Amino acid sequence: MNRRSFLALGAAAAALPAINLNTFAGNSAWPSSAHSVARQSRKLNRLRLSVTWGMMSRMPIPDALAKLNDLGYDAYEMFNWRDQKTLDTFLVEAPKYPNLACATLVSNKGVTASECGLVNPKERDQFLKEMEAAIAVANKFNCKRLVTLTGNDVPGMSGEAMMASAVAGLKAAAPMLEKNGITAVIEVLNTYVDHPKYNLYRVGDAAKLIDAVGSPNVKILFDIYHVQIMEGNLIPLIRQNIKRIGHFHIGDNPAAINRAPARSITAMSLRRFTILATTAMPRWNTARQSRSRSI
DSSP states (O other): OOHHHHHHHHHHTTTOSSOOGGGGOOSTTSOOSHHHHHHHHHHSOOOEEEEEGGGTTTSOHHHHHHHHHHHTOOEEEOOOTTSHHHHHHHHHHGGGOTTSEEEEEESSSSSSOTTOOSSOGGGHHHHHHHHHHHHHHHHHTTOOEEEEOOOBOOTTOOHHHHHHHHHHHHHHHHHHHHHHTOEEEEEOOOTTTTOTTBSOOOHHHHHHHHHHHOOTTEEEEEEHHHHHHHTOOHHHHHHHHTTTEEEEEEOOOHHHHHHOGGGSHHHHTHHHHHHHHTTSOOOEEEEOOOTTSOO
């Protein structure tokens, strides 16, 4: 989804008391009027929707927050809190919109997790420092989830050793997460298109990681875009791991849309996903642009 269609579709649903996943339609088969969306909304369980800040980054922060609030979205996430000017602006502007939550922040910098990854034991101390700093900022926004990245594979280390390092790092972070009521959501990314050296690219491995850590405050971030590229089989994977999942990211695979629109994620799975994702426990579900589309 690109930025223009996201904002236009949000406007169509701005008057709705509850926004469901169908408001993110980019497909002509989806309802185009607010009345149709409202009718669909009554048939589906409620999803709480947040928007990754990259979709709003071309707008000044005050204008972007106002736009999301006016459109009726529930939250935003993943703004760059490490930039002091950005953080200061959010601290001033965000309280103006009490119904607009901060759903997640990033704990250890980004995808490569430079010098603070989970899979390299030499970086554990810095990982824990970054987690501690992220928790402090999250508390300022009453943010209850921290997106956490394993980082890239470490040359010369076996998969088993990297998994053991990730488990040890998350076990070390778990007490501070539990004390603050914050959950680290560990993201599974694709290595075929976007992140060729990233360590955690299979949901099954993420499940093993979560089970080995054994903390209720460490869960999976299930990104539909990435999982579709790597494995497909979305609904069974969600169903098998629903109790391990703490957060969803939603983005279609442009290649799938271009190749076979009827088999794209939005056309095939989102209604089933909506019902499934709301059956076990409340969680944020985040829209973001597909990686190969501009905003």
